[in-house]
Amino acid sequence: MSQLMLCSLGNSSNAGNDTNNNANTNSSMEDDDSYPLPTIYRCRAPIASLDCMEEFNSGGGGGGGDGLGNCGAVAGTKEQLLTNCIAAQAHRLQHPSPGIRYRNLGKSGLRVSNVGLGTWTTFGGVGGSGNEETAEAVIALAYDSGVNVFDLSEAHSGHRAETQLGRILSRRAWNRTTYVVTTKIYWNSKTEGRGLSRKHIIESVQASLLRLQLSYIDIVMIHKVDPMCPMEEIVRAMNYVISKGWVMYWGTSRWSPVEIMEAYTNCRQFNCVTPIVEQAEYHLFYREKPELYMPELYNKIGVGLMAWSTVTIGMVSSRTEDCGMSFLSRSSYKNKYSSFSWTEDETQSLYKEEYGWKDKLVDEEARKYSDKFREVSALADRMGCSFGQLAIAWSLKNESVQCLLLGAANIDQLYESLQGLQLIPKLNASMMSEIERILDNKPSRPPMVSTLALR
Template sequence: MSQIMLCNLANTSNAGNDTNNNVNTNSSMEDDDSYTLPTIYRVRAPIASLDCMEEFNGGVSASTTQQSTKEQLLSACLSAQGQRSQPSPGIRYRNLGKSGLRVSNVGLGTWTTFGGIGGCNNEEAAEAVVALAYDSGINVFDLSEAHSGHRAETELGRILLRRGWRRSSYIVTTKIYWNTKSEGRGLSRKHIIESVQTSLARLQLSYIDIVMIHKVDPMCPMEEIVRAMNYVISKGWVMYWGTSRWTPVEIMEAYTNCRQFNCVTPIVEQAEYHLFYRDKPELYMPELYNKIGVGLMAWSTVTIGMVSSKSEDCGMSLLSRSSYKNKYSSFSWTEDETQSLYKEGRRDVATQEVNWKDKNPDEEPRKYSDKFRDVCALAERLGCSFGQLAIAWSLKNESVQCLLLGASTIEQLYESLQSLQLIPKLNTNMMNEIERILENKPSRPPMISTLALR
């Protein structure tokens, strides 16, 4: 009977555009109790298989295919209204953490789209980037008042209102930023509730999908933070909450308090991850996922568009304005430094200076420059840029459920999306070659017996 059902489903799907055949088939199956309606398969999110990537270049020349695909993507963002087309090759959908929320494997980080220097010149250009991301299958739009201020939420809200997309078809994430230089600083219950309400007003939305706590406030008890987040979720203003730039110890403390006070637990940690910073995402985040269900949303200096992805420009500029304060944010900018440089109009400094004073003496800049050069050479062999290779390499890590991409132009976003087609090329031999170049695979320190310390 199961074989007959499968044949009936296949025949029904092959009927395709023939309306008469569909009517006859459906009517003939009305009396069959064992028949399952095929419509239950149509409600699933469209998932593009990676198997079609090799066929993507088959039959026609690669340049012709790439040009036609580019024209389709660029023309998609010009339509004022319309439904989302099929996702770009390589776009896949995964559960964020151990929640039921399905996110695309790449999201749009709006730092450079709505941000300061290097961002879009006008709202029309920003809307074109957002539209191209949506039409390509991206359903995650990440915001942060720490990076692009209130302007990002206001402009994204206007774009979403004009486009009229179904609210269930996209996910908006924003951050509550703890800033010691702000008058309304801290993560008190008052600050969290007021921040959520103002974000809703700027976005012109009835709810926010994910609100992330951007850094821990050492002056605020963890119990107050988790209770406040549980309150805004119970009110329906927020669906989920997560963390950004938290240490594993802090995430575990928040989870423990949530369990103790019967509050909603965080589902995601947003962390930095790239070729030269791997410890936290590769060692600690998989453990947090397996133990308490916290997923990983990653970003890097290349993917958010702060550094040129061209091979000739790659080098020490990737580690620009790095704040090597601890092992969990060793390659991250501090927001205060970046904002001050943007206000002064010194993006060249923000993307080229390197601070090595706090780095391990054994890790000299010369060694990193050699690794950059070797990685760039490998990217040229693969026929891609350094930025595209970095994106594909990050997505090879199964712990990364969503990688944030940044773009100030539709051409830049298109180039980043093309990196998804590199993932099948990064086989075991290629990944081993990258490991030989980097020589920075993280490993846990050996266990030391307490008896040996006596």
């Protein structure tokens, strides 16, 4: 009873409405006009509602308060703010979302939302404006919607993304226990800090802490393996930053199953903390590693899967006519386990330098899959959604995906992506079979060959 009274008091603008009883995800939310405080609602995991995004009791002292961030409006007065927020509420109540689930990441005790915000687009990547006010509105909408994972990288707009997110988190002053920040230690031949030495790892973590203005980072991921650095040095360095309290967990990004198993073996040998997550590409046209090998790694050594795709992070348009070439051609050229790199330096030069002589083959691959794109898009139209929303729901149907990263340059894109969650119950066995028939690319392991037969 005290919780219901507190929720009613916290929503002064809706004081005349009925008190919001405990929500049930299977019931309709169209008649529910009350909006409980996010901090109260988030305690009611594993379901969080998208309808608890606007607050009118946050003071409204300045033009860029919580209400502005949640509604995406740049209003100069409280009257303008109230008008924009009411309009946004009226629109969203017509299209309620079923909510967000929380899952353990890998076999750790860390609970994460099944969708996270990949901030590359938000902080000025492909299609992003780089405007901090817009980025704050997107992050506020994600947080108030129940998303608790914010993913960063040294490669995502460089150090600027960490600096901006640090300022936003400082201004918002959210409870540190309610969100998870992940960042990456990026390595390639062009970076100034070459390799994954102990020196580079420790310096990168310390620098990220300063930029983020945080006392610790929840997860630090190693982006790609340095073949010139011993695995023992990498795992000992990660164990050191965890033992110092600078990092809570560590994981990997774009590692092969063999490399992940090698890291795990070294951790066990030297009594170091083991990785809990691998961040990998997963979508309708790239399925082998996430579907065949990641479940095995989860069951054997407890490594979970944080997935992303070129559509969900906003790297290409969700419209079929725009994304067919870029989405498919990027998925066509990758080795067996590691996927297309989504970092800025490589996305700009990959085809120009490495695959320039394969332009004809790229065109053939795009034409080969264009029919499948059209059929999947037609199926999405029949379901009343976009191709991107269907791709999000389809990815989350895989129980191995504990967190799917979404990207958004503005609040409209994020809201549209979050609405894709309501498609998950609609993807029943017959619908999934129809998608499999269209794709015709379900991965399978090669048959076992007896060593006796090879003699």
